[in-house]
Amino acid sequence: MRLVGISFSIHDDRGPPREQERGCHSGHADVCKGVRFQAHIGTVGNELADFYAKQASTKNEIDLPISLSLNYVKSVVFKAITSDWQQQWSISEKGRPVHELCPNISIHRLHGNYFLNQVITGHGAIANYQHKFFSSSTVCSCGTEIEDREHLIYRCENWTATRGKYFPKNFLNRTLIQLLSHKQASIGIELILKRKLELILETLNS
Numbered sequence: 001m002r003l004v005g006i007s008f009s010i011h012d013d014r015g016p017p018r019e020q021e022r023g024c025h026s027g028h029a030d031v032c033k034g035v036r037f038q039a040h041i042g043t044v045g046n047e048l049a050d051f052y053a054k055q056a057s058t059k060n061e062i063d064l065p066i067s068l069s070l071n072y073v074k075s076v077v078f079k080a081i082t083s084d085w086q087q088q089w090s091i092s093e094k095g096r097p098v099h100e101l102c103p104n105i106s107i108h109r110l111h112g113n114y115f116l117n118q119v120i121t122g123h124g125a126i127a128n129y130q131h132k133f134f135s136s137s138t139v140c141s142c143g144t145e146i147e148d149r150e151h152l153i154y155r156c157e158n159w160t161a162t163r164g165k166y167f168p169k170n171f172l173n174r175t176l177i178q179l180l181s182h183k184q185a186s187i188g189i190e191l192i193l194k195r196k197l198e199l200i201l202e203t204l205n206s
């Protein structure tokens with residue numbers, strides 16, 4: 001087997017190479033800057049490749065210089081990380097109420113509002129969630145059905161007036177994420193959750 005020494009350099013697109021590190025290659029280019037990928041551990045073929053890679057790194061001459069743009073490296077790393085994140089988010093058993101509304105991962109924040117987040121997560125002052133911790137009833141105070149986020153936002157008669165004031169007339173045809181993104185409707189949703197929290201605190205203090 002011929003060992004090939006490779007130099008990897010990552011350069012900023014705005015200027016000349018600012019960093020150069022010695023790498024090595026023996027069919028695998030997985031040793032660079034002294035970092036060994038764990039994928040090599042425990043696999044005979046990979047460990048052999050690792051062995052030759054280290055042997056190649058002792059060579060004095062560089063047979064093949066490779067120059068990579070910093071933006072290119074960032075792009076590759078970003079794609080790998082977000083792809084892995086999306087895969088984990090799709091198959092996880094956790095955070096399913098959020099996944100129902102936001103199936104695709106994003107690096108952009110959707111909402112940072114304490115009350116609206118309770119609707120997004122299904123947590124907080126919603127009876128169906130409170131029941132998990134306090135063994136309280138899951139049935140809404142209106143007495144018609146289990147109080148989950150959909151009941152509160154779309155159907156509960158306790159909040160008919162709030163919906164009438166803030167929600168668009170066709171709110172039943174809008175998805176929850178569309179209502180949360182609707183400026184006026186989001187104000188109404190926030191008021192509903194605020195009042196829900198006040199009612200819980202009033203009950204605890206009585």
Ligand SMILES: [Zn+2]
Nearest residue numbers: 140142156157
């Ligand atoms: Zn209700």
